[in-house]
Amino acid sequence: MLSPFVPTKQLNVKEMGKNNYQGALQKPVGSGFNAASSTSEVIKGIDLTGKFAIATGGNTGIGLETTKTLAAAGATVVVPARDIEKAKRNLEGIAHVELAAMDLMDLNSIDAFAENFLASGRPLHLLINNASML
Numbered sequence: 001m002l003s004p005f006v007p008t009k010q011l012n013v014k015e016m017g018k019n020n021y022q023g024a025l026q027k028p029v030g031s032g033f034n035a036a037s038s039t040s041e042v043i044k045g046i047d048l049t050g051k052f053a054i055a056t057g058g059n060t061g062i063g064l065e066t067t068k069t070l071a072a073a074g075a076t077v078v079v080p081a082r083d084i085e086k087a088k089r090n091l092e093g094i095a096h097v098e099l100a101a102m103d104l105m106d107l108n109s110i111d112a113f114a115e116n117f118l119a120s121g122r123p124l125h126l127l128i129n130n131a132s133m134l
């Protein structure tokens with residue numbers, strides 16, 4: 001059976017054995033942004049009005065910045081969180097944000113979150129898989 005995954009670039013066999021320490025094997029993607037770029041620079045000129053996003057871990061750290069940025073650009077951002085009270089405090093005052101319960105370590109809670117979102121009948125335009133589980 002053919003795999004649905006079609007690589008856009010052949011894997012460089014020589015590079016496979018090399019060490020990627022400090023991103024040595026990474027190559028710029030030509031986005032025009034770099035490590036010093038701010039979220040406001042990246043989102044500039046983009047109108048997300050009417051768009052729906054889900055941002056896991058969207059109430060802390062990088063995820064919180066993502067939530068703020070997408071919401072400020074007009075998107076409705078659904079933030080699943082395992083600690084709803086903490087998430088409420090962290091997201092207080094940010095418009096266009098909705099909280100929902102989800103623990104990524106609990107498959108039933110993931111299913112319940114997904115079913116609720118699907119039942120809302122809304123499309124999903126942006127899925128930010130930001131939450132880390134270490």
Ligand SMILES: NC(=O)c1ccc[n+]([C@@H]2O[C@H](COP(=O)([O-])OP(=O)(O)OC[C@H]3O[C@@H](n4cnc5c(N)ncnc54)[C@H](OP(=O)(O)O)[C@@H]3O)[C@@H](O)[C@H]2O)c1
Nearest residue numbers: 057059060061062063082083102103104105130131132133
């Ligand atoms: N910060 C960096 O320098 C850096 C560098 C490279 C990559 N990253 C990656 O970028 C992402 C965000 O980093 P960060 O520094 O902003 O992380 P962070 O502040 O630690 O936030 C992680 C988020 O993930 C959530 N989370 C963890 N386990 C979860 C679970 N089982 N169910 C639901 N949510 C869960 C946390 O929820 P709780 O608040 O409930 O714990 C928190 O909201 C991570 O994937 C990280 O690996 C970060």
